[in-house]
Amino acid sequence: MASDRARTLGLYRSLLRVALQMPDDHRRALVVFRARSEFELHRALQQGSPEQAERWIDGEVYRDNLEHQAAHLSALSSRSLLIPVDLRRQRSSSSSSHSHSHTCTDPTHNHGPPSPSLQPSPEVDDRRKLIRAVAARKDGATRKATGTAQAQSKFMQGPEPSWLKKKKEVEGGLKAMGGS
Numbered sequence: 001m002a003s004d005r006a007r008t009l010g011l012y013r014s015l016l017r018v019a020l021q022m023p024d025d026h027r028r029a030l031v032v033f034r035a036r037s038e039f040e041l042h043r044a045l046q047q048g049s050p051e052q053a054e055r056w057i058d059g060e061v062y063r064d065n066l067e068h069q070a071a072h073l074s075a076l077s078s079r080s081l082l083i084p085v086d087l088r089r090q091r092s093s094s095s096s097s098h099s100h101s102h103t104c105t106d107p108t109h110n111h112g113p114p115s116p117s118l119q120p121s122p123e124v125d126d127r128r129k130l131i132r133a134v135a136a137r138k139d140g141a142t143r144k145a146t147g148t149a150q151a152q153s154k155f156m157q158g159p160e161p162s163w164l165k166k167k168k169e170v171e172g173g174l175k176a177m178g179g180s
Helices: 002-021 025-043 050-078 094-100 126-146 162-179
Strands: none
Touching: 002 025, 002 050, 025 050
């Protein structure tokens, strides 16, 4: 009986040690929560029952999977996956976009020329949209600075909505009554 309890506590401690190896707090908290809840459920089982042996095996498999997952996630978190992009630089050609967006871990690996189906269409290319938006914002700022009339917004143009007319009529009626 004492060995069953010692084995259970050993498994619980090893799960907590693996939880500390997790690279982010959310995963760490999840593993600690699951280990604690399984440990609490395990206390209610009778010592030496076949269900208890199944729980030990499940716990050991879970611990092994978590060790593998922790090693993999730690390796991923230590590797830089972000690619620096200079948004101010204009793209000279479509082939240069392929050479700057190379995401393989081996920089000497050559994919060959990009196929036309892999190149982004002008509608989908987010970078082009961003450049156009920045240029439009700058153009709008220069128009304001020079005093040139901007194209008027179409917002709130057209016939006046009925609810707005009624509100003005009610306010006008209240002012007329209050002014007497």
